[in-house]
Amino acid sequence: MADNILPDNMPALLPTYARQDVYFERGEGCYLFDDQGQKYLDFVAGIAVCALGHAHPTVVQALTAQAGKLWIMSNYYKSHSAERLAQRLADVSFADTVFFQNSGVEAWELGCKIVRKYFSSIGQPQRYRIITFQGCFHGRTLAAIAAAKTEKMVKGFGPMTDGFDQVAWGNLNELRAAITPETAAIHIEPVQGEGGLRVASHDFMHAIKKVADEFGLLLFFDEIQCGLGRTGKLWAYEWSGITPDVMCIAKALGNGFPIGACLATAKAAQGMTAGTHGTTYGGNPLGTEVAHAVLDAITTQEMLAHVGDVGNYLQQKFKQLMHDFPGVFIEHRGVGLMQGLKTTVPVAELIDALRAEKLLVASTSDHVLRVLPPLIVTRAQIDEAVGIIARVAARYAQKAA
Numbered sequence: 001m002a003d004n005i006l007p008d009n010m011p012a013l014l015p016t017y018a019r020q021d022v023y024f025e026r027g028e029g030c031y032l033f034d035d036q037g038q039k040y041l042d043f044v045a046g047i048a049v050c051a052l053g054h055a056h057p058t059v060v061q062a063l064t065a066q067a068g069k070l071w072i073m074s075n076y077y078k079s080h081s082a083e084r085l086a087q088r089l090a091d092v093s094f095a096d097t098v099f100f101q102n103s104g105v106e107a108w109e110l111g112c113k114i115v116r117k118y119f120s121s122i123g124q125p126q127r128y129r130i131i132t133f134q135g136c137f138h139g140r141t142l143a144a145i146a147a148a149k150t151e152k153m154v155k156g157f158g159p160m161t162d163g164f165d166q167v168a169w170g171n172l173n174e175l176r177a178a179i180t181p182e183t184a185a186i187h188i189e190p191v192q193g194e195g196g197l198r199v200a201s202h203d204f205m206h207a208i209k210k211v212a213d214e215f216g217l218l219l220f221f222d223e224i225q226c227g228l229g230r231t232g233k234l235w236a237y238e239w240s241g242i243t244p245d246v247m248c249i250a251k252a253l254g255n256g257f258p259i260g261a262c263l264a265t266a267k268a269a270q271g272m273t274a275g276t277h278g279t280t281y282g283g284n285p286l287g288t289e290v291a292h293a294v295l296d297a298i299t300t301q302e303m304l305a306h307v308g309d310v311g312n313y314l315q316q317k318f319k320q321l322m323h324d325f326p327g328v329f330i331e332h333r334g335v336g337l338m339q340g341l342k343t344t345v346p347v348a349e350l351i352d353a354l355r356a357e358k359l360l361v362a363s364t365s366d367h368v369l370r371v372l373p374p375l376i377v378t379r380a381q382i383d384e385a386v387g388i389i390a391r392v393a394a395r396y397a398q399k400a401a
């Protein structure tokens with residue numbers, strides 16, 4: 001009987017994405033090439049992953065050199081590459097200690113574990129709850145969807161993992177009211193990615209820090225998308241000067257090779273002793289060697305200054321688009337090379353129209369056209385992209401008139 005309700009057209013690849021109808025074969029810098037040889041300007045970059053562009057020579061060199069030597073030896077054994085990478089990340093951040101995972105959500109979930117273990121290790125195991133903000137996104141594990149609470153992500157996947165309380169973005173009264181004797185940490189993306197490119201103001205970051213200090217809470221940041229240079233500083237938290245106790249990063253760290261990391265202060269990580277956490281693949285030498293090459297390129301003053309420059313240029317151009325097409329674009333969002341325009345056009349339709357003109361862009365959950373170009377993008381490539389957006393927007397403006 002059960003057979004009768006099985007769909008007979010289930011694709012072999014589980015269809016949880018409404019994938020766009022294009023197959024890419026090759027990438028080079030800020031461009032992708034499809035299987036018909038067509039060239040596209042890539043302002044998605046694997047969703048803020050490919051920071052140095054596709055097939056970046058030093059990153060390819062790091063991966064291929066390591067591929068001929070050693071892929072994995074297990075975390076039973078020491079690794080110079082991982083130790084040095086951890087030290088480098090600690091040297092350029094607030095952190096004292098770092099652990100490597102294979103993805104963003106794994107690094108994020110380790111952050112949650114570190115928060116819980118900290119309070120347990122100081123004799124307050126009753127404090128385990130983490131406060132998150134509406135519009136946040138931390139990945140798709142059971143814990144991460146429980147933290148984000150977005151309906152499309154949680155529906156049908158209950159019961160939800162306990163331990164996450166959510167308050168409105170930017171609302172200090174709600175934040176204070178949500179704190180109980182069980183609260184352990186406040187968690188925020190300094191710049192929200194998937195949730196709508198909302199930038200936490202300096203005042204808000206300082207206020208969160210004050211509340212955390214007042215109640216003895218840890219601060220936990222998710223810089224998986226906004227970290228590693230994307231906002232024009234190495235870490236987005238540098239804009240406010242407020243440092244976290246725990247922070248997860250990933251996306252740009254491997255430029256496309258899967259690697260994530262959780263960074264923490266010695267104090268926050270004090271409970272994480274031998275045997276308390278592990279991973280089979282995390283910290284493998286392929287990933288850590290790639291990440292070294294990525295850090296070589298991203299942590300330079302020139303690269304960060306470049307992102308600042310092209311980020312400002314993109315902002316001017318986007319504000320001009322809003323001015324020129326007021327019926328199509330109604331709000332500017334974001335900072336650096338994570339910016340967007342809220343649009344009156346159904347955003348999926350706009351993405352298709354832009355792809356037909358050979359520009360790849362993303363969106364956010366609330367109708368914002370979102371661009372996340374490689375950090376190496378040039379002013380000329382921004383002109384190219386904005387020219388295409390203007391051409392497509394003009395068609396919609398005409399239709400409306």
Ligand SMILES: *Cc1c(COP(=O)(O)O)cnc(C)c1O
Binds near residue numbers: 103108223224225
């Ligand atoms: C992408 C992302 C994640 C999840 O990373 P995965 O590698 O997909 O698990 C978590 N948090 C933020 C802010 C992200 O942008």
